[in-house]
Structures are given as C-alpha cells and as structure tokens.
Amino acid sequence: MRHLIDIKDLSVEEIKGLIDTANDIIENRAAYSEVCKGKKLATLFFEPSTRTRLSFEAAMWELGGSVLGFSSADASSTSKGESVTDTVRTVGCYADIIAMRHPKEGAPLLASLSSTVPIINAGDGGHSHPTQTLTDLLTIMREKGRLDNMTVALCGDLKFGRTVHSLISAMSFYDNVKFILISPEELKVPNYIRQDVLEKKNLEWYETDNMENALGEADVLYMTRVQRERFFNEADYLRLKDSFILDTEKMKYAKPDTTILHPLPRVNEISVKVDEDPRACYFKQVENGKFIRMALIMMLLGVTK
Amino acid sequence: MNVDGITTGVVLDHIQAGKSMEIYNYLHLDELDCCVAIIKNVKSTKLGRKDIIKIDAEMDLDLEVLGYLDPNITVNLVKDGKLIEKKHLKLPREVKNVIKCKNPRCVTTVEREVDHIFRLTSEEKGIYRCIYCESEAK
Ligand SMILES: [Zn+2]
Numbered sequence: 001m002r003h004l005i006d007i008k009d010l011s012v013e014e015i016k017g018l019i020d021t022a023n024d025i026i027e028n029r030a031a032y033s034e035v036c037k038g039k040k041l042a043t044l045f046f047e048p049s050t051r052t053r054l055s056f057e058a059a060m061w062e063l064g065g066s067v068l069g070f071s072s073a074d075a076s077s078t079s080k081g082e083s084v085t086d087t088v089r090t091v092g093c094y095a096d097i098i099a100m101r102h103p104k105e106g107a108p109l110l111a112s113l114s115s116t117v118p119i120i121n122a123g124d125g126g127h128s129h130p131t132q133t134l135t136d137l138l139t140i141m142r143e144k145g146r147l148d149n150m151t152v153a154l155c156g157d158l159k160f161g162r163t164v165h166s167l168i169s170a171m172s173f174y175d176n177v178k179f180i181l182i183s184p185e186e187l188k189v190p191n192y193i194r195q196d197v198l199e200k201k202n203l204e205w206y207e208t209d210n211m212e213n214a215l216g217e218a219d220v221l222y223m224t225r226v227q228r229e230r231f232f233n234e235a236d237y238l239r240l241k242d243s244f245i246l247d248t249e250k251m252k253y254a255k256p257d258t259t260i261l262h263p264l265p266r267v268n269e270i271s272v273k274v275d276e277d278p279r280a281c282y283f284k285q286v287e288n289g290k291f292i293r294m295a296l297i298m299m300l301l302g303v304t305k
Numbered sequence: 306m307n308v309d310g311i312t313t314g315v316v317l318d319h320i321q322a323g324k325s326m327e328i329y330n331y332l333h334l335d336e337l338d339c340c341v342a343i344i345k346n347v348k349s350t351k352l353g354r355k356d357i358i359k360i361d362a363e364m365d366l367d368l369e370v371l372g373y374l375d376p377n378i379t380v381n382l383v384k385d386g387k388l389i390e391k392k393h394l395k396l397p398r399e400v401k402n403v404i405k406c407k408n409p410r411c412v413t414t415v416e417r418e419v420d421h422i423f424r425l426t427s428e429e430k431g432i433y434r435c436i437y438c439e440s441e442a443k
Contacts, residue, residue, distance in 0.1 A: 084412065085416065102412070103410075104412040104414070104415055105408065105411050105412060105438035106411055106412040106436070106437020106438040107416075110416060110437055125410050126410065127410075127438055127439065
C-alpha cells in the first residue's frame, strides 16, 4: 500500500505520471466523473485548514466518490485523548483513503505505520505539505510546458516557509534549474536546504534582498508571506515587509512571460491590482490543486480511467 | 592492549576521551553487580587521549547503541585471560528508543507509547534524523 507523506516519496517518473493524469483530467473531465464511485475519502483535519480540506473534498466528489471527516481537533476524539494511531485505525474501517492534517510534525507518517488504508499528508505543522508541492509543479508545467531549463525566484519568508523548501527540493531534480532566493537577512533559507540541496547538488543559485533586480531574470516567481510573528520587533517588520511586496510597479521589471505563483492565502504581499495581470497564476494554481489531488487519489487507490 | 584485572569480560577501548560516563549510563552499567572500571584520559597513539571501560563479566552489549554513541570504539571480548574477539563498530542505520526527539512540535511529544526512531541520513557527517519530523539528533 502506498501513502504520500513527503514529496520525496515520489520519483520523478511518478510525479510526471501524476501531472500527465491531471492534465488529462482537465481535458476530459467527464471521463473521470465515476472512477471512484463507491469509494470514500476521510478528511481528518486535526487543525482547521478550510482551503486544503475543500480542495480534497472537491477532488473526491469530482471523481464520483464521497467524503466524510472532521475539521478541527475539538470535533474529533482527540479532545478525549485518542491517539493518532487509534484514530486512523478506526477511520480505516469506514474510509478507503485518508487525507490528514495535523499540527504535530510527523503525525501522518506515524498514522501510515499502522493504517489499513492509504494516508495523504495534507500538512503536518511546519514540516511537510506534499500536495501543495505537486500543485506548484503542475502549475509550472502547465504555464511553462516544462520543469527544466528555467530560473525560479522565491521571495519572502524562505526560512520558515515549508512550501519553499519542498519546491526547491523537488525542482532540484530537473536539469538546469537556477534559483534566486529573495528575502531579508532574517528569513534566508535554512542551512539544511543550502547544504543538502543547493550545494550538494551543485546547483546554480544566489541570494539577494533586491526583488527588482531578480525579477528580470525569473521565469517563475514564487511569492510567500512575510509574517509579523517571525520578527522580534515591529520596527524590523515594518522596515522590511514592503521590500517584499509585489505590486504593479515591480511587475514592470518582470519578463513578459514570468509566471507569478503564491500558495495562498495571501495577506498583502501581492497587491490586488496584480491579479488582473495575465502573468498572475495563483488562482489557476488553486484550481490545479484540485486536479492534482484527483490524480493522486486515483494513484493511491489504484484506479484508472 | 592492557586487559589486566580481567579474566573474562569486555573491554571497551578507544572511547573518545571524556565520553566514558555517557556510555556507562547508556549501557546501564550501574546496574551490574560485577566489577566495572572506567579509565579516563589514557594516552593513545591513535587518539591522543582516550577512555577505556572494563567490565569484569560476560555480557550482551547493544552494539547498535554503542556504535551510535561512538563508532570508533573497539569492543574486546576476553575469556580466560585471552583476547578472543575484537569487534569494530559502525554507525547503525537506525536507532530505536535510544534518544528522544527534542523538537517540541514533533508528534512523539503527544502520542502515547510511540517508538522514538532515528535514522542515519548522512554517513559522512554522522547525522541522524527523527523519522517523524526529520529534526537532527543533537
Ligand atoms: Zn521528531
């Protein structure tokens, strides 16, 4: 039985297979409307994340399956002290596949060790969120037609942003991908990404705090939130946050075909005016998230068109 | 190799200087009834300084734990005053319930009776990571 706990669980070929299936779903939606008929997805959200949960649920409905679950720890048995292991063994009696979100890092892996049905990690604290990375890869593929030979700029909180770390790791498997890391000094990528990915694989990359200069080089710009709570004091936050906001002025520095991505939700790091720019792809990214989750559910359940 | 005072037992040699107490504790040597000697800061041609532990009884040592703590240790098994076997250690691929994950956000902090498992992720740097949260063992 397969689970998806971390993006590293998937080979480059498997990721390609998922992207191909997702693309086929987008082209031939009717052909997939009953492939999961009679199957049930349980969404076990030990912490609320409405967007991710709705994406999984919509994905399962569109495959003709049905959905059950809970969406906060209060509503579940964990408030009565039930362990993660017991919860998934119980839910496995009712559901064919589980999407789990949990505030503790490693909870989905722990669940997978005793689960009788496939587990999908729908986010475990600040640790891992593989379906977001798959969403990002599908979107880049659809917008660019390739995952190799490009310059990817990542901007904002590169220290704590788990989507950034997974995307760098995932993109590092493709040929000739260059990274530009745009962040304030305080929020640079952690050492393990630097040493274990960027340096170990001998990738081309540089760090900068100047967004305008980097924009002209980027084929993809991946924006993230700069959160107030990451700073020790308000003054530092206010001084820095505007440098990492994408607005129509900064968009003038971008290439005519730069793809702008953001894992959403955003606060103010992308000006609403940028939404009208055809280069802004973050809402397409949301929709792609549903399609790649459809492809993933099919793969883990072993169903085909 | 000086095995004076031991006729049958185990000599842990080439322990990194200063680490012998840690090893004594991890192996629960305090629970033994036999004679246990800790010799610290012995001059060594290989290491400069080293520690040695001598255990005056046959016992099953957890070589995985020992390899995790210090892969350079040599384990000498002595019987009837003779060295009968010399074992060299290496870093184990995985250690179970030897160390605990210190990441407060890790699922091991809340789940009951969960095994704390660490896996070797970098042989050359000797880095172990929690299989759940991937935090580095400190
Ligand atoms: Zn851990």
